[in-house]
Amino acid sequence: MPFVYERTVRLADTDAAGVVFFARTLAICHEAYEESLAAAGVRLHDLLGATGIVVPIARSEADYKRPLRPGDKLRITLTPGQLSAHSFALRFEVVKLGPPEKLAATVRTEHVCTAPAKRERALLPPALLAWVQAG
Amino acid sequence: MPFVYERTVRLADTDAAGVVFFARTLAICHEAYEESLAAAGVRLHDLLGATGIVVPIARSEADYKRPLRPGDKLRITLTPGQLSAHSFALRFEVVKLGPPEKLAATVRTEHVCTAPAKRERALLPPALLAWVQAG
Amino acid sequence: MPFVYERTVRLADTDAAGVVFFARTLAICHEAYEESLAAAGVRLHDLLGATGIVVPIARSEADYKRPLRPGDKLRITLTPGQLSAHSFALRFEVVKLGPPEKLAATVRTEHVCTAPAKRERALLPPALLAWVQAG
Amino acid sequence: MPFVYERTVRLADTDAAGVVFFARTLAICHEAYEESLAAAGVRLHDLLGATGIVVPIARSEADYKRPLRPGDKLRITLTPGQLSAHSFALRFEVVKLGPPEKLAATVRTEHVCTAPAKRERALLPPALLAWVQAG
Numbered sequence: 001m002p003f004v005y006e007r008t009v010r011l012a013d014t015d016a017a018g019v020v021f022f023a024r025t026l027a028i029c030h031e032a033y034e035e036s037l038a039a040a041g042v043r044l045h046d047l048l049g050a051t052g053i054v055v056p057i058a059r060s061e062a063d064y065k066r067p068l069r070p071g072d073k074l075r076i077t078l079t080p081g082q083l084s085a086h087s088f089a090l091r092f093e094v095v096k097l098g099p100p101e102k103l104a105a106t107v108r109t110e111h112v113c114t115a116p117a118k119r120e121r122a123l124l125p126p127a128l129l130a131w132v133q134a135g
Numbered sequence: 136m137p138f139v140y141e142r143t144v145r146l147a148d149t150d151a152a153g154v155v156f157f158a159r160t161l162a163i164c165h166e167a168y169e170e171s172l173a174a175a176g177v178r179l180h181d182l183l184g185a186t187g188i189v190v191p192i193a194r195s196e197a198d199y200k201r202p203l204r205p206g207d208k209l210r211i212t213l214t215p216g217q218l219s220a221h222s223f224a225l226r227f228e229v230v231k232l233g234p235p236e237k238l239a240a241t242v243r244t245e246h247v248c249t250a251p252a253k254r255e256r257a258l259l260p261p262a263l264l265a266w267v268q269a270g
Numbered sequence: 271m272p273f274v275y276e277r278t279v280r281l282a283d284t285d286a287a288g289v290v291f292f293a294r295t296l297a298i299c300h301e302a303y304e305e306s307l308a309a310a311g312v313r314l315h316d317l318l319g320a321t322g323i324v325v326p327i328a329r330s331e332a333d334y335k336r337p338l339r340p341g342d343k344l345r346i347t348l349t350p351g352q353l354s355a356h357s358f359a360l361r362f363e364v365v366k367l368g369p370p371e372k373l374a375a376t377v378r379t380e381h382v383c384t385a386p387a388k389r390e391r392a393l394l395p396p397a398l399l400a401w402v403q404a405g
Numbered sequence: 406m407p408f409v410y411e412r413t414v415r416l417a418d419t420d421a422a423g424v425v426f427f428a429r430t431l432a433i434c435h436e437a438y439e440e441s442l443a444a445a446g447v448r449l450h451d452l453l454g455a456t457g458i459v460v461p462i463a464r465s466e467a468d469y470k471r472p473l474r475p476g477d478k479l480r481i482t483l484t485p486g487q488l489s490a491h492s493f494a495l496r497f498e499v500v501k502l503g504p505p506e507k508l509a510a511t512v513r514t515e516h517v518c519t520a521p522a523k524r525e526r527a528l529l530p531p532a533l534l535a536w537v538q539a540g
Contacts, residue, residue: 010304012297012428014421016180016475021417022192022244023165026158027282034280038341045151045340056202057157062195070315070421071308109157145439147291147432151284151340158282162417169415173476180475205286205450206443286450292462292514293435296428315421327427330467337461379427 002079003039003135005032009072019067026060029092029107032076040131052115053122058087059110066096066104073097074104080135086121087112088132137214138174138270140167144207154202161195164227164242167211175266187250188257193222194245201231201239208232209239215270221256222247223267272349273309273405275302279342289337296330299362299377302346310401322385323392328357329380336366336374343367344374350405356391357382358402407484408444408540410437414477424472431465434497434512437481445536457520458527463492464515471501471509478502479509485540491526492517493537 007028015021020028037044044055068074077093087110094105115122124132142163150156155163172179179190203209212228222245229240250257259267277298285291290298307314314325338344347363357380364375385392394402412433420426425433442449449460473479482498492515499510520527529537 008305008308010297010301011420011422012300012426015416016419016421016423017189017191017416018421018423019191021162022195023158023161023417026161027156027280030158030282031280034340035278038278043341054152056152056154056199058199060157060195060197060199064191064193064195067191070304071313143440143443145432145436146285146287147293147435149286150281151286151288152281153286153288156282162415165417166415169475170413173413178476205439206448287459287461289461291432292465293428293431296431297426300428324422326422326424326469326472328469330427330465330469332465334461334463334465 001135002077003032003036005035005076005078007031007074007076009068009070009074011070014070019069022062022064025064025068025094025105026062026107026109028074029076029078029090029094029109032078032092033090036078036135037131040134042127042131044128051125052117053113053125054116055111055113055128057109058112060107062105062107064105066102068096068104078135080132082129082132083110085123088124136270137212138167138171140170140211140213142166142209142211144203144205144209146205149205154204157197157199160199160203160229160240161197161242161244163209164211164213164225164229164244167213167227168225171213171270172266175269177262177266179263186260187252188248188260189251190246190248190263192244193247195242197240197242199240201237203231203239213270215267217264217267218245220258223259271405272347273302273306275305275346275348277301277344277346279338279340279344281340283338284340289339292332292334295334295338295364295375296332296377296379298344299346299348299360299364299379302348302362303360306348306405307401310404312397312401314398321395322387323383323395324386325381325383325398327379328382330377332375332377334375336372338366338374348405350402352399352402353380355393358394406540407482408437408441410440410481410483412436412479412481414473414475414479416475418473419475424474427467427469430469430473430499430510431467431512431514433479434481434483434495434499434514437483437497438495441483441540442536445539447532447536449533456530457522458518458530459521460516460518460533462514463517465512467510467512469510471507473501473509483540485537487534487537488515490528493529
C-alpha cells in the first residue's frame with residue numbers, strides 16, 4: 001500500500017523565480033521516505049550503525065510538471081519496489097492539493113545497499129526488506 | 136566547448152550520513168549553469184523579465200557514483216545541447232579531484248522555454264540559443 | 271497566545287557532524303512563522319504584492335543549546351511582539367520532545383516593514399499588525 | 406589578519422521574495438570559516454575525530470542590512486577572536502561588491518569546544534587555538 005505524506009511548501013523551498021527550486025522537490029520526497037520508515041518502525045540510522053552498511057541513493061529521476069509556490073499544500077505518495085537482493089526503487093507522486101488537485105511532479109530513486117568496508121553490495125537487512133515488500 | 140566550474144564541498148551540502156545529500160548534487164550542478172550563463176554575459180533574470188518567459192527545468196536525471204565529503208574539491212563540466220526550438224538539455228559531469236581523479240556523479244537536466252501567460256512553449260530567446268549552441 | 275508548530279528533523283536538515291546544521295534551526299523557526307500567518311488567514315505574499323511593501327528580517331539571534339538529530343520531534347513555540355509602528359519581533363522556543371522534553375534552541379528575529387520603492391520604513395499593514403498584537 | 410572569502414549568490418540561496426533567504430547568509434559565512442581552516446591546514450573533521458571533541462556553534466547573531474540577489478558578488482571577511490580556553494567567536498562582514506561596495510550583513514558566531522562523552526567543555530585543541538590566535 002502506498003505511503004502518504006503531506007507537506008506545505010515553505011519559503012525556504014523556493015528560489016527567486018518564485019517557485020520551488022527543482023532539487024528541493026527531491027528533498028521533499030526524501031522526507032516522505034524518512035517518514036514512511038519511521039511509521040514502520042524502521043530506524044535506518046540504528047540499523048545501519050549496527051550492521052555497518054549504508055543504503056545510498058544511486059540514481060534519481062524527476063519530472064517537474066507544475067510550478068509550486070509558498071503555501072501550496074502537497075500530498076506525496078510513495079511506493080517502494082524491490083529491484084534485487086541488494087537494491088530497491090521508490091516512486092513518488094507529488095500532487096498539489098486543490099480543488100482541483102494537480103500532479104506536480106513524479107520522482108523515482110534507486111537505493112543500493114552497500115558494505116563500505118568491503119566496497120561491495122550487501123543484502124538488504126530484513127527489516128528494510130520487509131518495508132520494501134510491504135509497500 | 137564544455138564549461139568548467141570548480142567547487143569545494145561545504146558542510147551544509149552534507150547530511151548526517153557524512154556525505155553530500157543527493158539532491159544537493161543537483162544544486163551544485165545548477166551553480167555551474169548559472170556561472171556559465173554569467174561568463175557568457177547572459178543575464179537570465181533580465182532576459183526573462185524583459186520577455187515574460189521562463190525556462191524551468193522539466194526533468195532531471197542523476198547517477199550518484201561516489202560519496203562526496205566536506206572539503207572535497209570538485210570539477211563540474213557542463214555541456215549544453217539543443218533539444219528543440221523551445222528546449223535544451225545540460226549534461227554535467229561531477230569529478231572529485233585527486234589524485235586520482237574520480238567521476239562522482241553524472242547529471243542531466245532538461246529546460247523548456249515557456250510563456251506562463253499563455254501556458255505554452257516559447258522559442259528560446261536568441262541570447263540563450265546562442266549560449267546553447269556555443270556549448 | 272503563542273503559536274505552536276510541530277516538526278520532525280529531516281536528514282536534509284543535518285550535516286556531516288550528525289546534527290542539525292545551525293542555520294537550518296532558523297529556517298525551521300521561519301516555517302513556524304509561515305504556518306502561524308497561514309493559520310490566521312494572513313497571506314503575506316498577496317498582502318505585500320498589493321501594497322508594494324516587504325517585511326524583511328533585519329536581525330536574528332539564536333542560542334543553540336542541544337544537538338538535534340534526524341527523526342527528533344520538535345515543538346516550536348512562536349510569540350510575536352510589536353517593536354514599533356514599522357517593526358515586530360518573533361521569539362521562538364525549539365523544544366525536543368521527550369520524555370523528557372528538553373529546550374534545544376531559542377531564536378529571536380526582527381522584521382521591519384519597508385517600502386522598497388522609497389527605501390524607507392512603512393507602517394505595518396493592518397492584517398499583519400493584528401496578527402502581531404494577537405500573538 | 407582577517408581571512409577573505411569570495412562567493413557569488415546562487416539561485417538556491419534565494420527565496421520567492423527574490424533575495425537571499427536570511428538563514429542562508431549564515432551558511433555562506435560558515436563556508437568562509439571552512440575555507441579559512443582549510444587554508445591554514447586545520448582539518449577540523451580529522452582533528453575532532455582524533456580527539457573525540459566537537460566544536461558546535463552555541464550562538465549566532467546576524468544583522469541583515471541589504472537584500473542580496475542571484476549573481477551578486479560577495480566578499481566575506483572573517484575575524485576570529487578567543488573567548489576563553491574553551492571557546493572562540495567569529496565576526497563576519499558580508500560586503501556586496503560594486504562599485505559601489507555596500508555592507509550587506511554582519512554575522513557573529515560563538516563556538517564552544519565540547520567533549521560529548523563527558524558532556525563538558527574541553528580545551529581548544531592546539532591547532533585550532535593557533536588558528537584563532539593568528540586570525
